[in-house]
Amino acid sequence: MAEPENNHSVEAILATFKGEQGYLLPILHKVQHVFGYVDKNSVEKIADHVGMSSSQVYGVMTFYADFRTEAPGKNVVSVCDGPACYARGMERVKRVVEHRLGIKGGETTVDGVFTMDLLPCNGTCEHAPMLRVNDVTYRRVKASEVTKILAEWK
């Protein structure tokens, strides 16, 4: 996820969008999709393209929870933060994730192996409590299973 695709550059992405502020979010999405995050250099290039200042772009970008300003860890552990997951014991599951990784939502471990994200409810509440590591979904997770799940991704 964090690996940049070689055949893409920020310039190449920008060339596919009109230089209007209305395209700022689609541009940010695309840059993050390709590079895993939006770094300072990209912010400047994007700002030039849409005719805003870097600080304005940065202001917009940091308003939205989904845009990363730093590279995520090797594995992203996403803990669903919705009410159905809450009702079915997610707080206890979350405590194990936090304890084992030594981080809270939005943080990355010092060794760069794990980033922990709090996931907004995506409505797959049948599977609550739901945990995701990268693209793998773990359904109806119990607190006693978390240690093993994390060990799979070291």
Next chain:
Amino acid sequence: MKDFDAIKSSAENLWQKFTGPEARTRILVGMGTCGIAAGADKTFDAIKAELNRHKIDAGLVRTGCIGFCSVEPLVEVVSPNGQSVTYGRVTADKVATLVSDVLVGGNPNHELAVWKSTSDNPKLGNIPDMAQVPFFKPQKRELLRRCGIIDPENIDHAIANGAYSAFAKAFSSMKPEEVIEEVKKSNLKGRGGAYYPTGMKWEQCRAARGYPKYIVCNADEGVPGAFVDRAFLEGDPHAVIEGMLIAAFAVGSDSGYIYIRAEYPLGASRFATALAQARERGLLGKNILGSDFSFDIEIRRGAGSYVCGESSAQMSSIEGQRGMPRLKRPRSVERGLWGKPTSLNNVETFANVPLIIANGAAWYLSIGTGASNGTKIFSVSGNITYTGVVEVPFGATLRTVIEGACGGVPDGGTLKAIQPDGSLGTVILPTLLDTPICLDIFRKSGAKVGSGALVVFDDNTCVVDLMRFCLRFAVTESCGRCTVCRVGSQRLLDIANRMAAGQGMETDFQDIDAIASVMFELSHCGLGQGASDPMTSTIKLFREEYEAHVKEGRCPAKICPDLIEYKVVESKCTSCGDCESACPAAAIVNEDKPKIVDADCIRCGACKEVCPDGAISIENAARVATKAGVLAGSKH
């Protein structure tokens, strides 16, 4: 409307080939996000492989979610003779048996069968009819009629089943004013949660001066626990496109946006496919159906901000700005997106429009009760037996939805509370279960029908801890523009945190009231105005539970981590050591009998989950009770 008649008859021919007497066996796999999370993609691949292996020629199709999430992955097999049985919980490992029983052997698999859609075959035995399955029995599936039935990525499936016919009717035989009049007569109200009359909004937008005018579809569905709109995006996107087209025709707009939240990548991709197919058929884009009417829709994706579900914030977000709500004068029908007249409606609202135009306002008014007409879709989740998406007419009761369709609270638990509008909604008691779902009646009971997220909590829920959850959401999602919301929600969270730690004070209750009323009065948008609703409503309903935390430092539900202790019940313990190996915090020492070191315990309950003898108990922590007692008494 010659053009559309040709499109429709060609679609019907294709549908006839797909479903008619000469059709091959067809296999439909429910592949919404929920089904895929349950493994439907692997099921799909496995079916494909088995069909190849047995050299069976069958039509294999992906559909959206039919709403019955709990029994997914769902596979419907329809034989050429029209016999249809739907199988549930068909994970990939069960596919070989299913294919050999049903497709090779020609017999239904009774073990996996959930319902049938045809009768008069003795082989089908006691497999119930779809309409008799408790989950579907109370439903009136008008809006969701195509979800789970058609391939959402095949526009012919949609058209053959009625899509765009209402638009064609409006476009060829009605004036824009007549369309608006019909929608006004139908009493359709915005399903996003505000329930503003849709026809009035369109009329105001049509009357407003300015060009261009915009139609915006709000598919941000950020209310936690809501997954109603997703059913359309993934299962029947053309219903939404058709609603937007009719709106554009009525309002006089040639440009539309749909704002789809980041969490719905599959919905966005299916919607994009649907847009492309509609353009290809001349139903969208320049000179629609050869006329001088043009309208096109662009997709914009959210980026993880709840407040962007608010209309003015959403327009700012589309413009590439921070998604912050503004004051409502001027209203967006006059000055909305890029300062132009804009009509913004929710996904479910748009999906209602084709039904109204096709069947007439009188038909629509015949469904529902009193001031609330039509049907309402609920996504039911939490401590519930069957999670899913349920469509009932207004006037049905919550009991019908929660107990009738969704099977009530599982595992012998008791229903404690319902939060009908997600994490920022008012909490209500089970005593309202028999109240008809109707805007007026709900309002009188101090509740809201809201966007349709019904979250169910059992008696294993602590309301104070639940408030910490709800308020964390409010704090995270406050855009920060209004001080009272930014600071107020944080102050409420601070109070909830203190209460949960056994350090609440009697004066907190007055403070909560004061903060809540300031937030209500002075916040620009619904987030700030309503952020205190969960807390003020639960204080009314569960006062004694709050007081147990505040006065005694006791959590009656034994949830709040600072007020409980995990203990080993020595009389039951067999020293098997399972708890010790399961403990992620190494908080259990095993000498003669295991002992939980309280200072190291993180209250995750892993030990209790694995203990085969039920020898782990949760006790109220005595030490905190004293501390809280002192604190509560010492203030003022």
